[in-house]
Amino acid sequence: xxxxxxxxxxxxxxxxxxxxxxxxxxxxxxxxxxxxxxxxxxxxxxxxxxxxxxxxxxxxxxxxxxxxxxxxxxxxxxxxxxxxxxxxxxxxxxxxxxxxxxxxxxxxxxxxxxxxxxxxxxxxxxxxxxxxxxxxxxxxxxxxxxxxxxxxxxxxxxxxxxxxxxxxxxxxxxxxxxxxxxxxxxxxxxxxxxxxxxxxxxxxxxxxxxxxxxxxxxxxxxxxxxxxxxxxxxxxxxxxxxxxxxxxxxxxxxxxxxxxxxxxxxxxxxxxxxxxxxxxxxxxxxxxxxxxxxxxxxxxxxxxxxxxxxxxxxxxxxxxxxxxxxxxxxxxxxx
Ligand code: SIN
Numbered sequence: 001x002x003x004x005x006x007x008x009x010x011x012x013x014x015x016x017x018x019x020x021x022x023x024x025x026x027x028x029x030x031x032x033x034x035x036x037x038x039x040x041x042x043x044x045x046x047x048x049x050x051x052x053x054x055x056x057x058x059x060x061x062x063x064x065x066x067x068x069x070x071x072x073x074x075x076x077x078x079x080x081x082x083x084x085x086x087x088x089x090x091x092x093x094x095x096x097x098x099x100x101x102x103x104x105x106x107x108x109x110x111x112x113x114x115x116x117x118x119x120x121x122x123x124x125x126x127x128x129x130x131x132x133x134x135x136x137x138x139x140x141x142x143x144x145x146x147x148x149x150x151x152x153x154x155x156x157x158x159x160x161x162x163x164x165x166x167x168x169x170x171x172x173x174x175x176x177x178x179x180x181x182x183x184x185x186x187x188x189x190x191x192x193x194x195x196x197x198x199x200x201x202x203x204x205x206x207x208x209x210x211x212x213x214x215x216x217x218x219x220x221x222x223x224x225x226x227x228x229x230x231x232x233x234x235x236x237x238x239x240x241x242x243x244x245x246x247x248x249x250x251x252x253x254x255x256x257x258x259x260x261x262x263x264x265x266x267x268x269x270x271x272x273x274x275x276x277x278x279x280x281x282x283x284x285x286x287x288x289x290x291x292x293x294x295x296x297x298x299x300x301x302x303x304x305x306x307x308x309x310x311x312x313x314x315x316x317x318x319x320x321x322x323x324x325x326x327x328x329x330x331x332x333x334x335x
Contacts, residue, residue, distance in 0.1 A: 023059035025253065027245070027261075029089045030068040032197045034221035038148050038279050039091055039241055040064050042272035049264035054257055060089075066198045071096045072177070078246045079139035087249030091146055091241035095178035100138045102320050103131050104242070106329055108180035109317070110310035113238050116147055116276065118333050123240075125332055130325060132242065141247040143262070144269045147276035148215040150235040155211035156204065160230035160296040164309045165189020174200050174212040181213070183313045184237075188306065197222075204228060215239040216283040217276075225293040233297045234306060243269075 027050070029043050040062075047060035063069075069077055071092040078088045094107040106112070113119050122128065123145045132142040153161050153173075161167045168189030175181040175192045185192035193209050197218075203209050205227040212224065213236070219225050243265065250258065288295050298306070318326060 023057055024085065025058045025257065026086045027058060027060045027089050027249075028068060028086065029060055029062045029091075030074045031062075031064055031091055032066040032071055033064065033148075033218060035062075035064045037217040037221050038272050038276035039146055041275045042146055042268045043091070045271050046264055046268035049267055050261055053260040053264050058257060058261060066196075070196050070198060072196070075100070075140070075244075078244065081246045082248055083246075084249060084252040087246050087253075089243065089245040091243045093148075093176060094145075094238075094240055094242050095176040095181060097135075097242060098177055098179060100135060100140065101132065103133060103322060103325060105178070105180050105317060105321055106131055106326065107238055107240065108178050108184075109326075110180075110184050110236050110313055111307045112329070112333070113150070114335060115150065115235070116238075116273070116280075118335075119145075119147065119238050119240060120273070122329060122332060127325075127328055127332060130328075135244070136247050139247050140244045141250040143243045143245060143250075144265055146241040146243060146269060146272040148217060148239040148241065149276055149280045151213045151215055151237050151239050152219075152231055152233050152235065153211060153213050154204075154219060154224055154228040154231045154293060156207070156227065156229050157210060158229070160294065161211070161232040161234075162296070162298065162302050164306055171210040172208075174203055174209040180313060180317055181237075183316055184310050187310050187312055189309075200224065201227065213237075215280070216287065217279040220283040220287050225287045225290060228293045231287065231293050231295045233295065234303070236306060236310070 029047065031039055031043060033039050035044065043062045047062050050058050050060045074088065074090040075092060078090065081088050094104050097104045135142050155161050155171065157171065159167065165188060171190045172193055173185050173190050174195045175185060177194050182192040195203055200212055201222050201224060204212060204224055211228065214224065225231065287293065
């Protein structure tokens with residue numbers, strides 16, 4: 001009783017302290033994946049670093065697993081937001097910017113990247129500004145790119161995806177809202193279906209779609225492999241994220257605070273690359289150990305056939321993205 005009484009006495013003091021230390025700015029960081037993924041981990045680290053570097057003046061609240069918004073809704077909310085003290089931040093996959101940027105579609109081109117080193121070469125080059133150009137006019141401030149990994153294909157079927165188009169015929173694949181991914185699936189011989197990330201597990205389980213393409217950490221953390229029979233290690237395209245914030249909020253932050261937040265983001269980005277490299281190996285291993293879906297490496301000949309089958313996608317989107325930009329990117333990667 002005495003302790004409770006003392007505790008009650010402390011409440012007004014605690015409230016006063018909370019007020020004294022209330023943050024001046026709040027960033028609501030919304031994402032759709034699990035906390036233990038390269039994006040989830042980087043978001044948590046970012047929140048911690050911002051708290052330290054701004055000495056509590058900026059509070060980052062992280063909302064994983066589509067708890068606050070899905071990727072479509074978060075971009076709308078960000079664009080509509082006019083608050084100067086509460087900013088919405090998110091890291092939707094690059095494929096989900098199709099409504100706002102034609103040039104960012106470059107990242108979806110099949111077999112553009114051999115691996116994450118290729119991706120970093122592009123992201124760290126001056127071409128990245130060209131790829132993300134114009135987003136500020138749509139109310140979005142692009143800040144950095146975070147990795148997940150190269151995508152592989154999973155399928156519920158009596159055999160793995162090896163031969164195109166034979167193994168894709170009659171199969172429906174969930175894709176993100178990317179027109180390039182849709183064209184790629186058609187060129188491989190399958191039928192694409194755009195669905196939000198939150199619906200993938202149920203859609204696979206209920207047979208709404210037969211398969212999907214994703215990075216290892218998303219497959220493992222969302223248990224997609226538990227409702228699939230095979231995973232073909234195709235590494236056919238990149239799953240990465242553009243970290244964006246409401247332009248209005250960002251532009252209005254005092255310069256010192258903005259620099260502190262930017263430096264936290266820089267360090268979170270460096271850490272994200274390490275998280276992604278680690279997850280790529282460890283989550284593949286965990287999926288193999290779980291033995292729900294059999295993991296199948298493609299032969300060089302199969303990989304070459306997939307590359308050839310998807311080549312028309314490049315021609316189809318060349319004008320929309322910009323031929324010169326595509327050539328510059330190809331020259332930079334030079335393979
Ligand atoms: C994500 O990694 O943020 C989601 C990717 C997807 O929609 O497949």
